[in-house]
Amino acid sequence: MKRNELKIPFFLIWRFITRSNKWTLSLTIFLMAIAFINLVFITSLFNGIVDGSNNQIINALTGHVIVNPLTNQDYIGNASNVVATIRRTTNVVGASAQTQVSATLHYKTLHLSRPILAINPNDEKTVSDISTHMIEGKYLSANDTDGVMIGIQVAGGPDVELNSTSFKGAHVGETLELIMPTGTKTFTIRGIFNTKFVNADSRIFVSEAALKELAPTLTDKATSILVRINKTGREDATIAALKANGVQGTFDTWHDAAGLIKSVTKSFLSINVIISFVGILIAAITIFIVIYIDITNKKRQIGILRAIGIKPWIIRMAYVLQSAVYSFAGVLVGTALFFGIIVPYFQIHPFVLPICDAVLVINPTDYILRAEAIMLVALISGLIPAIFVTRMKILNAILGK
Template sequence: MWKDVKVGFVLASNTLKRGNKKTTIFTIIVLALIFINFVFLPAMINGMQGIFINTMTDYVYGSITIEPLEDHPYITSADTLLKKITSVTGVLAATKRLGAGATITYKEKYVGSNIYGIIPGEESQISKFQEVMREGDFLTEMSRDEIVLGNYVSGEEGGPELLKGLGGVTTGTIVNVTYNNGVTKQYKVKGIFKGGSEVSDTVALVHFKELEDILGVQGQDKASTIIVKTNIIGIEPEVKEELIYLGVKEKIDTWQEKIKDVLKDAMQIFSLLTISSRVVGMIIAVFVLFMMIYINTVNKRKQIGILKAIGITEQSIIYSRIFMSVFYAIGGIILGSIILLFLLLYFKENPIHFYETMSFSPVLEPNITIQALLSLLITSFFAGLIPAWLVTREPILKSIWGR
């Protein structure tokens, strides 16, 4: 066995060292493209998915969203619930929010928007609104009669139609807000944030107490939602279980469950695209790799016959073809990874824009990359093994003279 491996290695290394360099380079380039094909489209889809997920979790849903049960407008005893939630292992922070629909007007322009009443100090641990201030400042604990607007609400002068909003309101401007319950109030624009998506930038924020007054629930310890942030991504289901165990009766959804509802169709399309691109990639990989190595091996059948005639074992010959095939695959993976790295760097600097304001870059998923790597190696193993096995089984004279 060891002798066979050794001879196989010697034969393969000689063929690679002194064989046709153009064939070797061509094979490696083709395999690199197959590797990229395997990984890149899923990375693009992953990047696109990521932008949706991040937008949802960073601004709206956090890690876990707790909402009142059906037929209940508010969560009651919100502060008691918050204490219970923050005592759970794995919970980084939690905050309550009030929400109301409203129409915001400035001069003749108006925009429909969701207004969240937030506690600024807590919100900074939950969402990214304060990190994406385009201008002005975020709300403080003392903020009263002040509002921060999403970029879509304030609008950008001369910007795309989608961004017209209030036509370019700036910090310091006074806007009128008419809530759905009929209450109207004037606010001074304290700042404008730009999260880069419709989900984040169509809302406006005021202080929690401000909205308590508007909704007439001041001092009643009520909230529309409680947003929870876990310290590690992926533990949300366990935290949810723990909350249920602790007797939280409200509706609890992890971000995955929330997104499933909201982006159900999109996610299905994404996963369909990912699966189909991987299946097609795999078929192409198997076919191309097998054909190339098969043709290469069949072209060498005379040489294989001669080697058998001088007493080189079939196993050695098979090992040599496997070594060569795996070498091509490793070469392809290395070259593919280098090209992929450049592509990722390029798209990081030049993200792909869509919906006028959103942009994304491809994100490599380690699982898919490992799968692609293993698929290519396993395919190359069999692409080396099968043709070599078929040719070495031929009688020596048939291999040498083809008869």
């Protein structure tokens, strides 16, 4: 291979691309872009659903780490001191003790048997984002002893998923009766929240102060303490640090507590793998057809190049380079369309699911992998017909046989 020969494929391909029919060129690049977007879109949607679900679990339900009572105990005693210890632990940015009690609620003629969560509303704000999802009324205050805060799935309403097992349209300012073995009390609905996560929105909160009045024996006792840390992924290290700081109890991560959602997200990840594989296959076939037709249409040109003494490897390299340019341009255009139009559109109009509002989330590894897949497929798609045509009889190639 001589140095001057190496320049020829680049010379040829630059001319072929810059002087070919602009519409055909644009269409080819557009098809590549669509194939790429198809691959990236599906995986980002599934990533979005999984990420959205995980974030909902962390932000609206469990925090990152849940400290439960020791296996032989019902409560974490001296909860306020334990919370203080937890807050001093590495990585921890918030902690909130929750005391769950069973109760029956009467609202107008309706009765619901639901667990009630007693919280310190200020502490709860440090682990959950419920306070930012109030759709009616206001968030609980710490000294509110006769106020209750309910999720949309408890309040109910015509468009609510679990309306049949709710108060079917309760509103702020209305009262409900809370019956516990230790006593009965009338509460006023202070606020209704909607996190768009059915599990989180099915909960009822009262303040610690209210529980103290209803069940004084439960004062400073928690059924769980939710812990928020500075970065997802540091849960195990944080649990180790909590243990080292003397926090006693059993520990779960948000992932352990995800339950049914965990199975759903696992299924989504499996579906993602299958659909991505099918997507790559479809992209491969589409790109192969586009490039195959393009090169087959240039059979005569390839025949002429061979007739005048251009070596077959130069011709093959030129067409492989052409495919590389097509696919690279396709990935660039696809990236521009994806991040410039599609992602912003779904930020504004997310997919509404019972778990979360899913937006598109692409991680760099997925993106690079799919860009590489498109380019690899394009190179192979360019090489195969180029080998085929350069092995044909010159006269057959020129005569288009």
